[in-house]
Amino acid sequence: MVTIFSYVPLAAILVSMLASIPILALGNRPNLREGVTLTVAAVKVLLIASLLPGVLAGNSYGLTLVQVVPGVSLALKVDAFGLIFGLIASFLWAWTSVYSIGYMRALNEHDQTRYFASFAVAIGATIGVAFAGNLLTLYLFYEVLSLSTYPLVTHEQTGEARASGRKYLTFILGTSIGLVLPAMLIVFSSTGSLEFVAGGILGGKVAPDLLAVLLCLFVFGFAKAAVMPFHGWLPAAMVAPTPVSSFLHGVAVVKAGVFSILRVVLFILGPGTLSDAGLGTPLAYVAGFTIITASLVALTQDSLKRRLAYSTIGQLSYMIIGVALLSPSGTLGGILHIAMHAFGKITLFLCAGAIYVASGKKYISQMNGLGRRMPITFAAFLLGAMSIIGLPPLGGFLSKWYLVIGTLEAGQIGLMVLLLISSLLNAAYFLPIIYRAWFAEPEEGAEEGIQEAPLLCLIPLCLTALGSFGLFLWPQPFMDLIRMLLPQLGMGG
């Protein structure tokens, strides 16, 4: 594999981070301000997509910025794994931006300038996480992402929003400083490097006990992945405006957490090392516990966004299980699920937002008969839900298929049963919503004048729903990228 020097990864990160400056400056000219957001979103997608052919040809792109500590530089490197996340995040950001404009204007929200500026920094940091060339760089962007999303979580400025903001920071910053930072320094102290190398850098350098400690520190420390018991921030963060919940807490932030864990497991700790130490199965069961518990809690939630949040917590651990299986199909399914879940969950959140914009309703118990008034939204909702449950013909089916094959490859029948039960639970918490919306009788006079949300809201959610379907038919770009990765990780394709 050749690493080609390129400024494109840096440009992809900076283009949106720096865009926050004109966005702030154009605060009193909203049309121009949103013009900046949309232009930058488009540029970003193109920049990142331009790397795809090269990466598919087996190259990687990168550059070293500055050596901050002897032996460790701030460095960017785009490999197949990073590109998968970068593509998803930048593409979905573009649609969320369109949606944000519709949503924020329809609700006449306050402080929209701050909102769009923070959003731009956050997506820049997300791409930074995806393209980080070593653990220090990843940590840097991870922290920038935590800090830049704080104003978004507390956007409403109410007492509840502030309490949630505090919770958010306590979980996210507390774990990253308290757990990841020491873990990173232990790795550096034992190996003298933080470079991402496919297959890991810790092989034979640390005792199995220390390896187990490191694994715990990383898995729980990247609390954005919401592995229990560090999941409490995610439902609390639902107080944010819905585009934030949908993009950040359905895609960018949470997947930055999962991505970081996967990156560390596959490129720092190393699947082979973990397998030798017998640590894959315990990790899979930690994730499995989260999956089942989160799904059960989701059943009890009446607030639509909170139900989606618990669903997210469960689905994130699917990706971790996939990698914890340490088998080719499991890894394939886990990474693929990053993409599939992103499209499915963002659709669901965008629908939740559209419902709120159109009707002001947040609770599932109020949604009787709403599907007849908002047929397009609820059709999209159905597609998103089917993808998360894992039904064909939607993308989620593919990732769950490979995950189940992965459990068989690894000989973990228990985990296979666990995954299947979870799919049933997913159906159990999604289908009643659909049923209510289409078939339950509405309360009289409760829904006068409700119609579909504005077009700027409606179009993005239709496109992401169709995307979920499209990925079932044509998952090649992601599959090819992952299949390139597997041999490097020491797993047959």
Added chain:
Amino acid sequence: MTNNLPLYILAAPLLAAFAVSVFGRLNSRVIAPLVLLPLGGSAFASFFLLLQVLQSGSFRYVVGNWEAPYGIELLFDPLSCLMLFLVTGVSFIASFSALPSTFRELPGRESLFFTLYLIMVVGLCGLVITADAFNLYVLLEITSISTYGMIAMGKGRPPLASFNYIILGSVGACFYLLGVGYLYILTGTLNMADLARLVPEIAGTAAYATAFGFVLVGLWIKMAFFPLHNWLPRAYWHAPAGMTVMVAPLMTKVSVYLMVRLIYAVFQPDWVFQPDFGLMTQLSVREVVLWIASIGIVVASIVAYSQRDLRRMLVYLIVAEVGYMVGGVWLANDLGLTGALLHIVNDALMTLCLFLACSAIWYAVGSTSFDSLQGLYRRMPLTMAAFTLTGFSMMGVPPTCGFFSKWYLILGGLDAGHYQFVGALVASSLINAILFFRVFEIAYFKAPEEGEDGPGLPRQEAPMMMTVPLVLAAALLLVAGFGAGTLVSRVIGVAIPELM
């Protein structure tokens, strides 16, 4: 080698102090140029001096051609030049802010204040370059006495605070002097290089250990090392804002530097850090100091949390940060020492930013109590942006410089197997996160006195003289962060071997 830079760096502020005391009284408008020009000149000169020393090596400067060990000798090696640049640079930046705030706070007494201010800078410069243990004492007293004077000028209860400080400051100075006295009796010399040559002969004696104990405790009082820190918060609460912006970043850091210098250049690290050097057989001094440092870091951070006023909170953070540096030095490995020295630079910059922001807020709002911080992001966006960045640095968020000193300190702690110190550093980062986000939240959300929540709230920044240096200093936190690698490999990495 004839070299006039060293002389200029000291003479310019000293002469300016004299000029301010004479002409400033007649016309207060001459004070600003008389403060800024010499300090700016000294800062530039010390920058070039640093470059020169890095390029062509260290040198000693003998004042008045009285040969050492009898004459006054100044040492210019990479570390002392780095410190000299730090002292002059920070005091130069700080004086921009000190001018307007002092003119408001101490009307009619500006010339007195700035005379002391400049003398203080001269004292600090002298401290970092002196190569003589007794001159060090004299300079320590010069800085202390000018500080007493400045504190006593403040409003409220400063005479009491100043008196407190005089008592403890004098005790500290006496301890140091006693220690140096012992050394003189033992060796008959006060020159550091001479001492270093002679100490191996007396290293085993009890008198020598006593001398070291006195010197060390004396310095610890000066640097407010927990639990000898109690004078500092009270002194800084009541001090004029113009003093805190310069003294808070520099005084404790220079004292830590002196500790490093004396341990490495006089008492010899092999002897100081030896594992069986201790009062009790089981517990070495090194172990005890590291424990105290760790406890001090956590306790001071928690006390900071209990404050309801920004300045009071920051003052306790200074005490916590002293624990970082003392602990780093006593880890007794290269990484720890690198971390401590890097943190001297980084913490001076961070403290500078914090106190510049605090001073700007005090100037614009009239108070720094938490209640008066409400809605500050709207009223003083530039100040708060700089303050926010500094807060991130105090938490240790990369790429701000605070992250990198923590990096070395934690690695040093892991290397030395002192996990309690690592734990204290991590805990302090977490507490800092809580501390600063509490301030951010108050300043960000609560609207002052209900009223308009909209954009109608008036902008009310402090004058440019205070805001611009603050923003620049905050930018320096990023520069120092990205430049941490260079600073360590080019300056500190060169300085440490020379120290020994």
